[in-house]
Amino acid sequence: MAVYTRVSDDALAAFLGDYDLGKALSFKGIAEGVENSNYYLETDQGRFILTLFERRADPQDLPYFMALKQHLAAKKFPCPAPIADKEGNVLRELEGRPAVIVTFLDGLSPSRPSTSQCRSMGENLARMHEALADFDGVRANALGPASWPSLWHGREETAESLMEGLSGLIESDLKAVAASKPQSLEIPRGTIHADLFPDNVFFIGEQFSGAIDFYFACTDALAYDLAVCINSWAFEDGKEFNYSKGAALISGYESVRPLESAERDALPVLCRGAALRFFLTRLVDWTDTPEDALVRPKSPMEYATRLAFHRKAVSAADYGA
Amino acid sequence: MAVYTRVSDDALAAFLGDYDLGKALSFKGIAEGVENSNYYLETDQGRFILTLFERRADPQDLPYFMALKQHLAAKKFPCPAPIADKEGNVLRELEGRPAVIVTFLDGLSPSRPSTSQCRSMGENLARMHEALADFDGVRANALGPASWPSLWHGREETAESLMEGLSGLIESDLKAVAASKPQSLEIPRGTIHADLFPDNVFFIGEQFSGAIDFYFACTDALAYDLAVCINSWAFEDGKEFNYSKGAALISGYESVRPLESAERDALPVLCRGAALRFFLTRLVDWTDTPEDALVRPKSPMEYATRLAFHRKAVSAADYGA
Numbered sequence: 001m002a003v004y005t006r007v008s009d010d011a012l013a014a015f016l017g018d019y020d021l022g023k024a025l026s027f028k029g030i031a032e033g034v035e036n037s038n039y040y041l042e043t044d045q046g047r048f049i050l051t052l053f054e055r056r057a058d059p060q061d062l063p064y065f066m067a068l069k070q071h072l073a074a075k076k077f078p079c080p081a082p083i084a085d086k087e088g089n090v091l092r093e094l095e096g097r098p099a100v101i102v103t104f105l106d107g108l109s110p111s112r113p114s115t116s117q118c119r120s121m122g123e124n125l126a127r128m129h130e131a132l133a134d135f136d137g138v139r140a141n142a143l144g145p146a147s148w149p150s151l152w153h154g155r156e157e158t159a160e161s162l163m164e165g166l167s168g169l170i171e172s173d174l175k176a177v178a179a180s181k182p183q184s185l186e187i188p189r190g191t192i193h194a195d196l197f198p199d200n201v202f203f204i205g206e207q208f209s210g211a212i213d214f215y216f217a218c219t220d221a222l223a224y225d226l227a228v229c230i231n232s233w234a235f236e237d238g239k240e241f242n243y244s245k246g247a248a249l250i251s252g253y254e255s256v257r258p259l260e261s262a263e264r265d266a267l268p269v270l271c272r273g274a275a276l277r278f279f280l281t282r283l284v285d286w287t288d289t290p291e292d293a294l295v296r297p298k299s300p301m302e303y304a305t306r307l308a309f310h311r312k313a314v315s316a317a318d319y320g321a
Numbered sequence: 322m323a324v325y326t327r328v329s330d331d332a333l334a335a336f337l338g339d340y341d342l343g344k345a346l347s348f349k350g351i352a353e354g355v356e357n358s359n360y361y362l363e364t365d366q367g368r369f370i371l372t373l374f375e376r377r378a379d380p381q382d383l384p385y386f387m388a389l390k391q392h393l394a395a396k397k398f399p400c401p402a403p404i405a406d407k408e409g410n411v412l413r414e415l416e417g418r419p420a421v422i423v424t425f426l427d428g429l430s431p432s433r434p435s436t437s438q439c440r441s442m443g444e445n446l447a448r449m450h451e452a453l454a455d456f457d458g459v460r461a462n463a464l465g466p467a468s469w470p471s472l473w474h475g476r477e478e479t480a481e482s483l484m485e486g487l488s489g490l491i492e493s494d495l496k497a498v499a500a501s502k503p504q505s506l507e508i509p510r511g512t513i514h515a516d517l518f519p520d521n522v523f524f525i526g527e528q529f530s531g532a533i534d535f536y537f538a539c540t541d542a543l544a545y546d547l548a549v550c551i552n553s554w555a556f557e558d559g560k561e562f563n564y565s566k567g568a569a570l571i572s573g574y575e576s577v578r579p580l581e582s583a584e585r586d587a588l589p590v591l592c593r594g595a596a597l598r599f600f601l602t603r604l605v606d607w608t609d610t611p612e613d614a615l616v617r618p619k620s621p622m623e624y625a626t627r628l629a630f631h632r633k634a635v636s637a638a639d640y641g642a
Binding site: 008009010011012023024025026027028029030031032040042104106107108109110111112204205 | 329330331332333344345346347348349350351352353361363425427428429430431432433525526
């Protein structure tokens with residue numbers, strides 16, 4: 001939540017000169033996204049977001065993300081649509097960073113998604129998967145199971161300091177997910193968002209108005225995207241599973257794209273895997289952030305408590321399916 | 322440049338229910354101002370800024386700032402105008418903080434103000450002073466000369482570590498300004514902004530479109546406001562005085578409100594005092610910010626080099642008057 005790179009008004013004016021967007025009327029750094037610098041940009045032609053990609057973004061991945069959002073926008077799925085300059089380029093450079101201008105999406109992120117918002121999220125997740133069915137970009141999931149041992153290694157003591165016995169539990173989660181991996185590869189794969197937390201989704205009232213922040217998008221099991229949503233939308237106050245919200249997500253999803261039986265069977269292990277992924281990346285941030293940093297990282301414990309739920313789940317029915 | 326307090330969508334909806342602004346269509350934390358949390362807020366009725374006042378703001382000062390901006394807005398001087406709720410209150414509470422909704426101003430802050438922007442700034446500074454001539458609010462300048470010894474005390478070594486000999490020079494500046502204080506009290510006083518850096522001013526192209534961030538506003542010498550502008554607008558790359566820009570600021574100001582001869586005489590000491598004020602507050606931030614903080618404070622040295630210029634100035638003519 002920060003602006004890392006400042007853009008001078010002169011640099012902005014020169015940059016905008018290459019687009020058919022008119023001149024800037026307003027330009028403000030916004031606290032959206034954690035990895036890049038984002039600016040609210042208003043011109044004669046409307047409202048936009050200007051994103052500058054900071055060091056953590058791999059420049060080689062950017063064309064994939066641009067193509068993905070262009071594909072979604074062309075299918076009328078509401079997302080930030082990259083705007084091409086006069087020569088047709090969407091990826092540009094500004095202040096020494098890769099940069100893109102995208103359309104502005106109305107809407108607010110729900111702090112505590114309602115059951116009807118969960119249902120709408122499920123529906124729109126399935127719509128997004130369908131819209132991406134003929135997208136031919138491919139990107140490996142850099143935070144998939146193969147990455148977890150290296151995230152975990154050396155952080156066992158930190159986990160133990162957060163909760164006694166947690167280290168052994170995480171080991172068992174890693175083994176359980178690894179053991180089931182062959183099955184999960186047999187379920188339908190495609191392009192997924194992989195980070196569809198409520199923070200990355202906008203609503204106007206109960207109406208879904210769009211998804212943002214596609215920078216973890218990758219090629220993986222479609223039902224894993226639903227598992228990420230179950231973890232981030234259906235657990236209340238970071239702990240208690242809300243069965244109605246889980247059921248709303250799944251039935252909303254299935255109203256557009258019914259799950260195959262193999263996907264339903266895989267749901268508990270996918271949910272456990274998704275919780276592990278967020279537990280581990282939060283644990284890394286927790287360990288690596290200096291104690292006196294301005295921004296404290298989110299606690300990994302929210303995901304440790306979700307993992308406790310997933311360990312006991314035996315079927316998709318436990319999630320409301 | 323940060324958002325310190327998060328506002329949930331539910332809290333925002335409840336808060337907006339007390340206004341005639343319709344419902345929220347967009348809500349984003351923006352990186353504007355260094356002391357408070359600011360949000361871009363769009364509703365059915367238009368665009369606004371929602372400000373939450375953080376700890377450094379003295380709640381007792383807030384009614385003064387609100388009244389000042391309401392006064393300016395009523396006089397059609399472009400500034401963020403506080404919006405009253407259905408019961409006529411402008412200062413409210415949200416997420417445990419004093420909060421206000423103000424109108425949104427179009428425009429961009431100039432990174433390197435042009436000479437014509439300097440002239441326009443001078444004109445509009447004088448217009449602001451005239452619009453405030455009948456404002457009856459009073460607030461002492463908390464960062465006036467009386468505050469400087471306590472800001473300075475104990476930081477002599479830090480100054481010396483920035484530049485050998487700087488400590489003695491600052492002592493001489495403090496003495497010189499203190500010695501001239503009786504004169505500067507005889508010049509016209511009124512309500513001043515006291516922090517009109519280019520960051521706090523918007524332009525659309527060369528056209529002044531408004532001033533923001535009135536949270537240092539106070540009752541002091543009018544020409545001190547011009548001295549703050551000379552320091553922050555007419556020195557290029559933080560060092561070199563640009564005579565044309567100084568002349569543009571002063572002649573722009575005088576095209577609306579001619580300076581009295583006592584004000585012209587006081588200009589060098591006012592400029593020196595303004596540079597001291599920003600040198601000292603930056604020195605405090607420099608000393609008090611941990612080395613590994615995410616946001617490095619601005620270097621006090623930019624103002625040490627301005628002080629070197631002011632020490633040699635003998636009359637307003639040195640600034641382009």
